[in-house]
Amino acid sequence: MALGRTLRGRRKKKPQRMKGKLFTKQDDLKNLPPMVEVTGIHRTYEAAEPVRVLRGVSLKVERGEMVALMGPSGSGKTTLLNVIGLLDTPDAGTVKFAGVDVTDLKRRRIPLFRQNEVGMIFQQKNLIPSLTAFENVYLPFRYAARGKRKQGREQAREALRLVGMLERENHRPDQLSGGEQQRVAVARALALSPAVVLADEPTGELDHKTSDQVMDLIQELNRQTGQTFVIVTHDHSVAERADRILTMDDGKVVPERGRAARPVRPQPPPRKRAAAKSAKKKT
Amino acid sequence: MTLVREALRNIWRRKARSALTIFGVGIGIFALVTMGALSQSLSKSTQVGIDYFKNRILVTKDSGGFGGPFAVGPQLPASLTDRIEVIDGVDRAYPTLSLLADRDAEFSVTSAPATIQGIPPEEVAKDRFKLELSEGRNLRAGDTGKTVIGSSIVQKEKLGVGDTMILRDARFEVVGTLSRTGARPDSFYFVTLEDALGLSRNVTQFTTSTEELVTNINVFPKAGTDSTALTERIESRISGVDGTPPEQLKRTLEDASAVFNLIVLGSALIAVLVGSLSVINTMIMSVTERRKEIGVKRVVGARARHILRETITETGLIGLIGGVLGFLGSAVLTTIINSITRQSGLELFLLTPRLAAGAIGFAVVLGVLAGLYPAWRATRIKPVKVLREE
Numbered sequence: 229m230a231l232g233r234t235l236r237g238r239r240k241k242k243p244q245r246m247k248g249k250l251f252t253k254q255d256d257l258k259n260l261p262p263m264v265e266v267t268g269i270h271r272t273y274e275a276a277e278p279v280r281v282l283r284g285v286s287l288k289v290e291r292g293e294m295v296a297l298m299g300p301s302g303s304g305k306t307t308l309l310n311v312i313g314l315l316d317t318p319d320a321g322t323v324k325f326a327g328v329d330v331t332d333l334k335r336r337r338i339p340l341f342r343q344n345e346v347g348m349i350f351q352q353k354n355l356i357p358s359l360t361a362f363e364n365v366y367l368p369f370r371y372a373a374r375g376k377r378k379q380g381r382e383q384a385r386e387a388l389r390l391v392g393m394l395e396r397e398n399h400r401p402d403q404l405s406g407g408e409q410q411r412v413a414v415a416r417a418l419a420l421s422p423a424v425v426l427a428d429e430p431t432g433e434l435d436h437k438t439s440d441q442v443m444d445l446i447q448e449l450n451r452q453t454g455q456t457f458v459i460v461t462h463d464h465s466v467a468e469r470a471d472r473i474l475t476m477d478d479g480k481v482v483p484e485r486g487r488a489a490r491p492v493r494p495q496p497p498p499r500k501r502a503a504a505k506s507a508k509k510k511t
Numbered sequence: 512m513t514l515v516r517e518a519l520r521n522i523w524r525r526k527a528r529s530a531l532t533i534f535g536v537g538i539g540i541f542a543l544v545t546m547g548a549l550s551q552s553l554s555k556s557t558q559v560g561i562d563y564f565k566n567r568i569l570v571t572k573d574s575g576g577f578g579g580p581f582a583v584g585p586q587l588p589a590s591l592t593d594r595i596e597v598i599d600g601v602d603r604a605y606p607t608l609s610l611l612a613d614r615d616a617e618f619s620v621t622s623a624p625a626t627i628q629g630i631p632p633e634e635v636a637k638d639r640f641k642l643e644l645s646e647g648r649n650l651r652a653g654d655t656g657k658t659v660i661g662s663s664i665v666q667k668e669k670l671g672v673g674d675t676m677i678l679r680d681a682r683f684e685v686v687g688t689l690s691r692t693g694a695r696p697d698s699f700y701f702v703t704l705e706d707a708l709g710l711s712r713n714v715t716q717f718t719t720s721t722e723e724l725v726t727n728i729n730v731f732p733k734a735g736t737d738s739t740a741l742t743e744r745i746e747s748r749i750s751g752v753d754g755t756p757p758e759q760l761k762r763t764l765e766d767a768s769a770v771f772n773l774i775v776l777g778s779a780l781i782a783v784l785v786g787s788l789s790v791i792n793t794m795i796m797s798v799t800e801r802r803k804e805i806g807v808k809r810v811v812g813a814r815a816r817h818i819l820r821e822t823i824t825e826t827g828l829i830g831l832i833g834g835v836l837g838f839l840g841s842a843v844l845t846t847i848i849n850s851i852t853r854q855s856g857l858e859l860f861l862l863t864p865r866l867a868a869g870a871i872g873f874a875v876v877l878g879v880l881a882g883l884y885p886a887w888r889a890t891r892i893k894p895v896k897v898l899r900e901e
Contacts, residue, residue: 348811356804359520367811371817
């Protein structure tokens with residue numbers, strides 16, 4: 229039920245799902261297309277005076293990369309994140325996931341796409357107050373295919389264990405601290421092993437210490453799972469942890485100057501490398 | 512189960528509002544069940560009446576109106592039976608005499624006074640319509656001072672087969688008890704016509720009448736005879752009598768029952784509709800309050816049908832809880848009223864399993880229908896908009 233299924237009929241190569249990531253048997257890992265590629269995105273909000281939020285944004289995010297998006301308020305960071313997550317539709321431009329154009333994905337296929345390929349973390353955590361930590365993390369499985377639902381309980385617990393919240397799985401959000409709530413939100417975003425995690429100011433409402441803890445966690449998960457992270461932030465200390473910092477201003481990405489916080493990894497993480505090796509051996 | 516558990520939690524989240532909404536639905540279902548039970552009782556009684564009069568013409572004293580089945584007291588000369596029997600198309604005829612067991616008793620909405628029914632046992636035995644015995648035996652020709660009693664009298668007077676009691680100053684022995692019919696025979700003391708005439712003489716001893724007077728004459732047409740035409744023949748041959756053919760009786764009983772049912776169920780339905788409007792109102796408020804939650808669910812992959820299903824489960828549950836509470840309330844009330852009116856020989860309400868299942872099912876369906884509009888609104892929520900809201 230990966231992107232391949234989401235996009236059935238739109239692609240000639242039949243994609244093969246491997247641990248939540250997108251590969252095809254024919255893919256040469258060294259020449260894989262970027263995980264996220266947006267080209268010439270425009271978005272204008274209709275109002276008495278139309279607001280041009282995005283003015284031809286283009287960027288690429290490689291597989292397993294962690295990218296920070298910075299910029300002043302109103303520069304279009306969140307809108308860009310929403311466009312990448314298919315929560316918002318651009319007026320012009322294309323969004324590609326692993327080389328597949330998802331811009332014109334049919335409306336009924338969008339939830340499936342979001343479920344399988346994108347995990348989202350918000351500044352306000354957006355946990356459902358009537359559900360326990362476990363139930364919040366299990367939420368994506370409730371709407372997933374039956375096969376996934378069966379394993380969902382285990383996977384949700386595994387996600388909670390990863391973020392160190394397994395012991396508090398039966399607590400409701402109002403019984404958790406801000407940092408703990410954000411950890412649960414991170415676990416929810418990761419529960420279905422999405423290819424890309426989009427985080428909008430994940431530490432915006434947290435104090436410095438808790439913010440550090442959450443970012444340690446995100447960084448560790450990025451290393452462990454090889455998932456791609458795009459993080460919108462105003463906080464330089466958060467951005468510094470990313471592989472690359474992109475700055476937006478007035479609806480555009482400012483051309484990159486200087487080096488990234490740490491070099492962009494050209495190769496997928498170990499888990500993917502092992503999978504690729506075995507795939508290569510078969511061919 | 513997760514779906515139901517979350518719906519229950521959501522209902523519980525706004526306790527006061529949910530309680531008021533459930534109360535609203537409950538009142539509607541309470542009214543529906545109570546009125547429905549009243550209507551069921553009437554329908555059953557009507558059906559017994561229709562079965563009883565199915566193949567007989569009831570001849571009563573011409574009173575210028577419909578009094579037949581409810582008439583009591585000596586009214587017609589019993590000798591008219593012989594004159595009727597010779598009319599072309601009549602198979603057989605027999606008189607019956609109805610007397611109030613308590614001379615001072617009156618009919619009212621909540622009470623049907625116990626009545627003595629004087630019948631010729633040998634003729635009644637030939638009837639197609641039979642009342643079921645629960646104990647003992649039926650009356651036989653030649654019985655004197657014997658009675659067969661209806662179920663309400665058994666309960667009220669605590670009488671059984673072999674017991675004796677006084678009816679209008681005369682001693683009677685109970686030889687049989689009848690099963691419950693839910694209709695007038697439950698309040699009858701069946702005695703032989705001779706015994707009833709004897710009791711009637713006690714009443715009419717100060718009148719000048721020297722004739723044996725009965726209340727009505729049951730006339731059975733021969734097979735293939737048009738009962739309406741036969742009724743007209745009887746009325747034209749014998750002056751001062753009024754005949755009611757079975758078709759007319761059936762129509763009259765059914766019409767009365769239908770009008771009554773329409774009024775009571777109509778008013779109950781209005782109450783239920785008001786309840787369902789409160790469900791719509793509550794759910795619109797809930798959906799508005801939970802816009803952000805719904806947005807989050809859409810973000811993690813919920814489709815419109817998931818949101819629809821969750822909202823409708825919640826309203827369906829409100830309907831179910833309201834329905835069950837409304838039904839229980841009605842069951843308590845009708846049981847109390849029935850236990851009071853049973854003393855007067857009448858069970859006003861008939862609560863059947865079908866009515867219970869129908870009312871609760873109706874409440875659930877209504878809850879689901881009431882949830883459709885709020886659910887549709889919920890599916891229209893755009894996550895990108897609501898997630899920005901503070």
